[in-house]
Amino acid sequence: MTILIVDDEERDRIWLKNLLTQNLGAVHAGPIYEGHDGLEAVELSQKYKPQLVFLDIKMPQLSGIKAAEQILKQLPETGVIILSNFSDEVYVRQLWKVVPPNGAFGYVLKSASDEQVVEAAKAVLSGDCWVHPGIARVIQRTQNRATSLTPAEYEALICIALGMTDHAIARKLYLTEKAVQSRLKSLYAKLGIPGRSEGHETEFNQRCRAVYLSNRRGLINQSELDDWEAKLSEGAPT
Amino acid sequence: MTILIVDDEERDRIWLKNLLTQNLGAVHAGPIYEGHDGLEAVELSQKYKPQLVFLDIKMPQLSGIKAAEQILKQLPETGVIILSNFSDEVYVRQLWKVVPPNGAFGYVLKSASDEQVVEAAKAVLSGDCWVHPGIARVIQRTQNRATSLTPAEYEALICIALGMTDHAIARKLYLTEKAVQSRLKSLYAKLGIPGRSEGHETEFNQRCRAVYLSNRRGLINQSELDDWEAKLSEGAPT
DNA sequence: GCATTATTCAGGGTAAACACTGAGACACGA
């Protein structure tokens, strides 16, 4: 049995490696390899075909999620555990899409206790999933139709968070301005932002309010936005 | 010589304590106390009067910055080292105001190497300051008149980031709508956001763009905004 | 003293964001 640990922080790698060798003796008795970015994660997975891969989210080259996608594409049997600082809904959404329906995966926050990490490792090794308690409600929301965003709404959200106008969004997404406004309208509704018509007490700029609330709920976050910004500006320097 | 370590993460406390006991032998030979939130930081400082205090920024009860403010108010001689995950400009700005002109302080990111942390500790103990390399440019910006924000502009920035309209901001800050727009205009200028007049290629919603860029530059961040949100909604349920 | 600079605020105008209604296209399941 083989395990792979990928994290750009040496401190965390050492901590995790020690933790696993000391507490997984009964179940596990193979080598533990280490990597420090997403590309290495993919390469080392191909090379050693580990049963279990620990991935940090925030890594140079390739994010943990994208690395997981690559790995699972070739080795769907691999157990993946995301080790993250964030409980952001974006990441849970993305992970959900990447993991095969019957695959085993884990999502644990770095604030987790040692026992929780060991527990998660054991669960995933035996084919179960383990999700950090703090993430539970986030997952619920991603599955609730009334509050979860459609891809269309999510796209629009990213755009306004980057500061684009309706017109710019329309051009970028090959839509009409009206279509963009329509997406935004349903987005505002799902976020529970009051309009100008109802209740003149609550005066909000819906656009900015939507960005604020989405940040708060972890639907988006700064590093995700920066990725999009880079992607869009390289994609259309017309 | 006495040292105090305050962090809500046990892992980080242990790591730091080991690091200091092993590498500070020549300089330091006293007890190391530990706390796990801001209030404890203040209490333990009063009790033990340490020469050096390590403070995490994100802590329950009282943030690291506010704890530092309390501590320095009573014991201005104390050397304070902020240990943060973030290089956000907000925090550097706040720390700058809190530390007395001749006080010794440090600001190190948690991604720092062990050597850097030891170096910072030694520097502060001998009365010098130590600032993480990654923060240097942020500090430069806080001192440059052309790019640093005035309190007025900062206030306006917080408000639009929370999603308030011009009208709502005017009421909250006891200003005219025109005055609010004036503040926003100079804010946009300092952030380098192109207006509608110049360059019709770049189509931005300045309001949202300002929020995005400010987040990116660490002028604001989510947890700071949440504090303001709470403060404003309790302060004016008129 | 005077010049410089920043801040607040006015008026008038343009363009963008938002509200409301409703129609056509498409997929899903009874």
Added chain:
DNA sequence: TCGTGTCTCAGTGTTTACCCTGAATAATGC
């Protein structure tokens, strides 16, 4: 086959955000 729901998008109208000029005030520096 017929709903039922979702997404796109048109038309029309209101509100808000932003642009520009400019004046009164106060603080700053020489």
